[in-house]
Amino acid sequence: MALTTTAAGAQECTPRIADEFLVEPGTLTMATSPTLPPMAYADMDGTLKGLRVELGIEIAKRLCLTPQYISTEYATMIPGLQGSRWDMVNAGLFVTEARRKILLMxxxxxxxxxISTVAGDTEVKSVDDLAGKTLSTDIGGYAEKKMKELNEDFAKRGLEPMKLNLFDNYATVYQALRAGQVEAAVSIDPVAKQYQDRGEFTQALSGLYATPGSLSFISPEVAEGVSVALKEMKADGTFDKMMAAYGVIEAPGDLSYLPLAE
Structure with a gap:
């Protein structure tokens, strides 16, 4: 599903990334998954909202490009980027060694x-309390990787492993918890906090395995253009204000993209 949002002034200045480096001339095409309130989500009329959405719109505006979002599942994001279906993955992909070998992050x-549990559940107070429980999380993501590593640790310590039910996005991850199919849901802190603030679930554990989330690219020209725009946002206070509004902490670094790892 493609959703286009026109940034004010996008056609009133000279684009800062040449058409030859873009999927569509004059447009910054971004893949996202609008299933993670408050990071990225669609309201009742289908309008995209959230930190990542606002960030992409502001970046495109500063690059004098029209922002276009493609709503897709996480499993398709990297193949789509490699296949030139979009210029940037704007979905907070966790930075991993494997991804750094194929992506500019x-x-x-x-x-x-x-870790989210049903509202009022106080049984889960530490990661060891997850032993033997059935959990839901997103397939192919950082959370799945860390839960599998935790299962390996449980095995070494003689604890019963978790059963992991994998889903395409966090909306279905939480739907499984809502339906009683699992005993806990694994997501990221802002998503879990949003659900708790709405009174739907309890954010039983948080702050586990902190790692940077990224914007991701194939084209160095696009990556550099976005980096410059972000540094400008940082310099004039826009970036810090936007992050603070959503309670998200800035990753370490200077907002430069990382070169491919060997």
Missing amino acids: LPYESLAIS
Whole structure:
């Protein structure tokens, strides 16, 4: 699903990234998954909202490009980027060694993993309390990787492993918890906090395995253009104000993109 949002003044200045480096001339095409309130989500009329959405719109505006969002699942984001379906993945992909070998990653947000349980549940007070429980999380993501590593640790210590039910996005991750199919849901801190603030679930554990989330690219020209725009936002206070509004901590670094790792 493609959603286009026109930034004010996008056609009133000279684009700062040449058309030859873009999927669509004059447009910054971004893949996102609008299933993670408050980071990225769609309201009742289908309008995209959230920190990542606002960030992409502001970046495009500063680059004199029209922002266009493609709503897709996480599993398709990297293949789509490699296949030139979009210019940038704007979904907070966690920075990992494996991804750095194939993607240009620009860390900008620091995110950690949360464990959500049904509202009022006080049984889960530490990661060891997850032993033997059934959990839901997103397939192929950082959370799945860390839960599998935790299972390996449980095995070494003689604890019963968790059963992991994997889903395409966090909306279905939480739907599984809502439906009683699992005993806990694994997501990221801002998402878990949003659900708790709405009174739907309890954020039983948070701040686990903190790691940078990124904007991701294939094209160095696009990556550099976005980096320059972010540094300008940082310099004039826009970036800090936007992050603070959503309670998201900035990742370590200077908003430069990371070169491919060997």
